Amino acid sequence: MNDNLSFSLPFSDPVMIFALVMLIILLAPLIFSKLRIPGIVGIILAGTLVGPSVLGLLERDSTIELLGTVGLLYLMFMAGLSIDLNRFEKLRNRSIGFGSISYFFPAAGAYLLGIYFLEYSVSTSLLLGAIVGSHTLLAYPIVERLGITKNTPVTMSMGGTLVTDTLSLGVLAVIAGTAGDAQGPGYWFGFGTSVSIFVVSAVLILPRLGRWFFRNIKYQNNTDFVFMVAVLFTTAFFAELAGLASIIGAFLAGILLNRLVPSSGTLMSRIQFVGNAMFIPFFLISVGMLVDVEVLTSFDVWEKAIAFTLLVFIGKAIAAAIISGIFKYSAAEGLVVFGLTLPSRQQPLR
Numbered sequence: 566m567n568d569n570l571s572f573s574l575p576f577s578d579p580v581m582i583f584a585l586v587m588l589i590i591l592l593a594p595l596i597f598s599k600l601r602i603p604g605i606v607g608i609i610l611a612g613t614l615v616g617p618s619v620l621g622l623l624e625r626d627s628t629i630e631l632l633g634t635v636g637l638l639y640l641m642f643m644a645g646l647s648i649d650l651n652r653f654e655k656l657r658n659r660s661i662g663f664g665s666i667s668y669f670f671p672a673a674g675a676y677l678l679g680i681y682f683l684e685y686s687v688s689t690s691l692l693l694g695a696i697v698g699s700h701t702l703l704a705y706p707i708v709e710r711l712g713i714t715k716n717t718p719v720t721m722s723m724g725g726t727l728v729t730d731t732l733s734l735g736v737l738a739v740i741a742g743t744a745g746d747a748q749g750p751g752y753w754f755g756f757g758t759s760v761s762i763f764v765v766s767a768v769l770i771l772p773r774l775g776r777w778f779f780r781n782i783k784y785q786n787n788t789d790f791v792f793m794v795a796v797l798f799t800t801a802f803f804a805e806l807a808g809l810a811s812i813i814g815a816f817l818a819g820i821l822l823n824r825l826v827p828s829s830g831t832l833m834s835r836i837q838f839v840g841n842a843m844f845i846p847f848f849l850i851s852v853g854m855l856v857d858v859e860v861l862t863s864f865d866v867w868e869k870a871i872a873f874t875l876l877v878f879i880g881k882a883i884a885a886a887i888i889s890g891i892f893k894y895s896a897a898e899g900l901v902v903f904g905l906t907l908p909s910r911q912q913p914l915r
Contacts, residue, residue, distance in 0.1 A: 575617065589611045589615065608850055609849050612849065619858055625851065625855070639797065640845050642816070642818055643819065644705050644714075644816060645818065648820065648823060650823050653720055659721050661725075663722070664732070666887060667698075670884055671876045675697045675876050678872060701726065706845055718894050719905065723905075729906075734809060762807065884906070885902040885903040889902065
């Protein structure tokens with residue numbers, strides 16, 4: 566028997582940690598599917614169960630945070646690759662309009678709640694609004710499994726995600742630009758310049774780089790897959806370096822390489838397989854581990870949590886209802902839009 570193997574909590578042996586995570590990824594969807602509950606819900610709840618606030622089997626350390634970030638970026642990259650660009654371009658204005666109202670209603674409600682009921686400062690209330698106004702594509706694996714990623718409301722919702730995250734980042738930039746040493750026109754000039762350089766460089770370089778690679782590099786040992794992953798995380802890093810959220814860089818990389826990856830090709834199948842089997846479940850587990858069950862015993866916390874949850878539900882429902890009414894979406898399509906835009910960001914904006 567290995568004397569170095571420790572069964573103390575939280576687990577410290579990397580083999581044991583990885584075995585537990587893989588068992589969660591395997592068993593949680595199977596168990597919850599029997600209950601007619603989406604598998605991603607089971608993975609999130611399992612992450613809460615094994616996390617530091619319940620059983621304490623796993624610690625949300627730098628490794629878990631790394632894998633969770635990798636999963637989130639990979640999820641946004643897959644979304645960008647899966648979009649029907651021809652339809653996306655036609656729906657550009659619709660996505661901007663929907664993303665704007667989807668951000669505005671919950672963000673405005675959070676601001677008013679923070680100012681008039683919780684007596685928070687203007688800056689704090691604006692930041693709360695940015696959190697509840699934005700959303701991320703946590704439910705994307707469900708629509709992908711259903712085969713409706715190219716549906717018009719789904720495509721519009723994906724574009725709307727980029728809009729809400731950009732607006733959230735804008736709020737953060739405004740607050741950062743009016744606080745501390747970042748004040749003044751110099752900050753805004755630097756921020757605008759770095760973002761412009763990043764976006765223009767990505768648009769000019771990535772499609773050309775992708776075409777050159779697939780035309781000139783001989784395929785061997787999954788080189789094309791490694792190339793895509795390298796581009797994903799490099800672009801996400803430079804997005805952060807420019808002052809943007811890394812998920813915007815990941816989503817942009819997916820869009821710019823979209824036309825080079827056939828939706829029914831081997832490369833896309835490999836990208837989806839790795840994401841759905843490994844990276845995205847790691848992200849879902851890390852989200853579940855964020856839940857602090859002990860905090861939920863406080864009535865004050867429940868009061869605030871319920872208030873902000875209602876803001877998200879009502880605000881996103883209003884936005885989905887407005888856009889469904891304008892463009893004559895069916896009730897089912899409206900619910901899909903609502904469901905896609907409910908999950909709020911769990912990651913820092915920067």
